[in-house]
Amino acid sequence: MRPVHLTGACWISGGAWGGLRHGGPPGFVPGKAPLPALEGAFPKPLARWGRFDDFTRLGCAAAGLALKDAGFSALQEPGTGMVVGSRYETLRTDREFNASSLPEGGMLASPNLFSYTLPVIVLGECAAGFNLTGPAFCVGEEGGQGLQALRAALLMLDSGKARRMIAGWIESPPGDQAAGAVCAILEMEPADLARSAGLLTGPAPHFRPQGGGERLVRSLSDLF
Amino acid sequence: MSAVYITQARIISPLGGLEETWVGLLAGKSAAGPIARFNASRLACPVAATLPWLDRLEGRNSIQALLEPLLEGFERIPSDSLLVWTGIKGGVQDVEERAAGGAGQALSLARHYRLWIQSRLRLKGEGQELNAACVSSTAGLALAAARIAAGEAGSALVVGADVVSRFTFTGFSSLRALTSSACRPFHAQRDGLMLGDAACALQLCDGGTADRLGLPRLARLSGWGIANDANHITGPARDGRGLVLALRQALDQAGAAPDAIAGFCAHGTATAYNDAMELTALDAVFGQRRFPCFGSKGSLGHSLGAVGGLEAALCLKALAAGAVPGTWGCDQPEERALGRFMASTQPLGPGGLLTSNSGFGGLNAALLMERA
Numbered sequence: 121m122r123p124v125h126l127t128g129a130c131w132i133s134g135g136a137w138g139g140l141r142h143g144g145p146p147g148f149v150p151g152k153a154p155l156p157a158l159e160g161a162f163p164k165p166l167a168r169w170g171r172f173d174d175f176t177r178l179g180c181a182a183a184g185l186a187l188k189d190a191g192f193s194a195l196q197e198p199g200t201g202m203v204v205g206s207r208y209e210t211l212r213t214d215r216e217f218n219a220s221s222l223p224e225g226g227m228l229a230s231p232n233l234f235s236y237t238l239p240v241i242v243l244g245e246c247a248a249g250f251n252l253t254g255p256a257f258c259v260g261e262e263g264g265q266g267l268q269a270l271r272a273a274l275l276m277l278d279s280g281k282a283r284r285m286i287a288g289w290i291e292s293p294p295g296d297q298a299a300g301a302v303c304a305i306l307e308m309e310p311a312d313l314a315r316s317a318g319l320l321t322g323p324a325p326h327f328r329p330q331g332g333g334e335r336l337v338r339s340l341s342d343l344f
Numbered sequence: 345m346s347a348v349y350i351t352q353a354r355i356i357s358p359l360g361g362l363e364e365t366w367v368g369l370l371a372g373k374s375a376a377g378p379i380a381r382f383n384a385s386r387l388a389c390p391v392a393a394t395l396p397w398l399d400r401l402e403g404r405n406s407i408q409a410l411l412e413p414l415l416e417g418f419e420r421i422p423s424d425s426l427l428v429w430t431g432i433k434g435g436v437q438d439v440e441e442r443a444a445g446g447a448g449q450a451l452s453l454a455r456h457y458r459l460w461i462q463s464r465l466r467l468k469g470e471g472q473e474l475n476a477a478c479v480s481s482t483a484g485l486a487l488a489a490a491r492i493a494a495g496e497a498g499s500a501l502v503v504g505a506d507v508v509s510r511f512t513f514t515g516f517s518s519l520r521a522l523t524s525s526a527c528r529p530f531h532a533q534r535d536g537l538m539l540g541d542a543a544c545a546l547q548l549c550d551g552g553t554a555d556r557l558g559l560p561r562l563a564r565l566s567g568w569g570i571a572n573d574a575n576h577i578t579g580p581a582r583d584g585r586g587l588v589l590a591l592r593q594a595l596d597q598a599g600a601a602p603d604a605i606a607g608f609c610a611h612g613t614a615t616a617y618n619d620a621m622e623l624t625a626l627d628a629v630f631g632q633r634r635f636p637c638f639g640s641k642g643s644l645g646h647s648l649g650a651v652g653g654l655e656a657a658l659c660l661k662a663l664a665a666g667a668v669p670g671t672w673g674c675d676q677p678e679e680r681a682l683g684r685f686m687a688s689t690q691p692l693g694p695g696g697l698l699t700s701n702s703g704f705g706g707l708n709a710a711l712l713m714e715r716a
Binding site for chain 1: 597704
């Protein structure tokens with residue numbers, strides 16, 4: 121598998137966030153995610169932001185901040201895709217939607233909530249907001265916080281279906297478990313090699329940072 | 345890169361197994377009927393293509409109940425096969441039951457179903473859950489093919505299943521996407537989709553693995569594409585740009601010119617916007633050339649995470665038979681569908697057969713299948 125450049129990344133969790141070039145290493149803790157410093161993260165305002173469920177909001181914020189970290193304000197050329205991993209997907213939104221309709225007869229279900237019961241809606245919102253026209257799908261994660269998404273993204277790049285991929289992990293679980301998101305920007309041929317933080321190879325992902333050394337990647341957090 | 349072949353295919357549709365479904369489609373049957381599974385009496389036109397025996401499960405998991413006969417006696421799946429699970433809403437039964445004060449289901453998350461299938465088939469290889477809305481099993485087949493082509497696996501099994509639930513029915517109804525009359529893909533007066541129950545399981549192998557297992561090469565999966573509209577989360581791009589990209593990716597990978605395509609299996613949900621978008625994409629990729637096209641959803645309904653695999657299995661039958669079935673309800677095609685879609689069977693000449701699906705999130709995926 122051909123090596124791929126890591127050019128940007130962002131993580132968000134309860135009360136904190138960071139990127140490759142600022143903030144500390146990821147730490148996923150319970151609490152409301154701050155969704156901080158979004159100015160400049162989106163090339164144009166996301167018109168539906170106010171309608172997003174937490175899952176979509178986390179994913180869009182992490183993707184936008186990761187693109188910003190990689191030096192993009194907007195993507196002009198086609199061929200950027202996105203793969204997101206999650207364990208609980210949209211379970212919280214599923215429960216909210218199910219409660220929105222009358223028990224007998226099925227009336228009054230929320231059309232807005234129904235859309236967000238699909239985890240791929242975050243991909244659609246990111247695609248529309250950032251002009252992502254490449255491969256897009258969600259994968260299940262057992263505990264690797266984005267490992268399966270990273271593997272799938274590397275495969276899409278190696279098979280020539282995309283020139284750039286966003287590999288992400290989003291978790292907005294029910295109860296008091298920690299919510300969070302991570303997104304990493306992967307590029308076959310970055311326009312500015314100075315933006316490369318290191319090289320990734322697959323299929324079992326290894327990361328070789330610019331400073332030297334090589335490590336096995338078990339989750340997207342290992343890229344920071 | 346290894347060539348990838350489809351070596352086994354099973355489905356359960358509202359018309360039966362693969363053979364019964366194929367015969368039913370050729371005979372112009374539709375499984376549409378009133379919903380008895382839940383109370384949808386206050387919604388317009390509560391019609392779907394369901395399996396009546398799934399109405400009487402008394403608390404059993406409906407996805408498991410559908411998968412059990414699908415997987416029964418499934419042989420020659422090596423234990424190190426990759427398993428890709430593409431059912432997308434298996435968890436809603438658990439959500440519905442807990443909301444009603446019940447205990448819920450033991451299987452609720454996608455990985456629960458994947459692990460259950462692996463255990464049932466004694467598979468010890470890698471597993472993967474993939475959710476891409478209505479594109480799920482199409483994208484699952486593409487992902488499995490990519491991993492086989494890259495030499496990461498010799499055999500992969502892609503399994504998907506979804507059933508008509510109160511959850512999904514009320515959701516599509518709230519979006520006003522359901523038909524108020526009958527599901528008629530590409531008809532001039534089409535007015536919406538119909539949901540359906542279905543399950544699919546398709547095995548992909550490289551040539552060496554297929555030969556070692558003594559499996560037939562039912563078709564070569566010679567190209568695939570996945571692309572996004574970058575337009576809207578529930579509505580397709582009017583210019584079909586995502587589907588155009590996906591179709592062209594599949595053609596390019598196979599080294600096939602548009603003229604080499606003999607037939608097309610459309611997503612054909614029978615919503616006004618989806619079918620118009622597909623016709624626009626066909627015009628963009630194939631120009632004014634007309635060749636046999638068909639859609640299954642007037643007969644079988646839309647089975648969400650299973651539908652791409654189900655339609656790929658129907659394409660295997662079409663390639664073997666040298667014919668594509670009629671598109672149920674398409675007795676008066678819209679103008680741009682004339683010469684493409686019709687209600688009766690059409691002969692399929694030599695060449696490849698494309699199948700594609702499009703879904704929420706702006707997703708599109710296409711597969712190019714050729715006689716091996």
